[in-house]
Amino acid sequence: MSRIKRLLGYGVMLLLVMTAVDLWRSRDLPASAGALSQLVTLKGEPVDLVAQSHHEPVLLYVWASWCGVCRVVSPMVDMVPGPVMSIAIASGSDQKVAAYMKDKGHDFEVINDTDNRLARALGIGVTPTLMVVHRGELKLATTGFTTLPGMILRRWLAELGI
Helix, strand or coil, rough: CCCHHHHHHHHHHHHHHHHHHHHHHCCCCCEEHHCCEEEEECCCCCECCHHHHCCECCCEECCCCHHHHHHHHHHCCCCCCCCCEEECCCCCCCCHHHHHHHHHHCCCCEEECCHHHHHHHCCCCCCEEEEECCCEEEEEECCCCCCHHHHHHHHHHHCCCC
């Protein structure tokens, strides 16, 4: 029984440390998602994440084709239920990003941020970055490796207003 208590204690401590690191890394992210209006996906479709986020939380995934951690996280992003939008930063032309997506078999929608303007406007300096856009605000940001349950939990917490 003491072994279970010890493992539970380690789990709680790990959760606290991970939460503190996420809060520290996301301290420069703006609260407003205003920069996410009037965007265009790789498919040429207009998207307004602020408007969409008023209907339900949207998982926003900021990644790069050259990011090693993104290669592990991206397949999990494909499995997230509900709306997901991604921003590819500094990953090349639309054609290059589309070819990358096809080669890797990824299904999520992509906005190509070739010159990092959008990433700078959002205060993003680390890939991958995941956050939830809900009711026009950026919430529950995390950077680096994130698990599928962590992504789903963030959307659910945003929906609950946490």
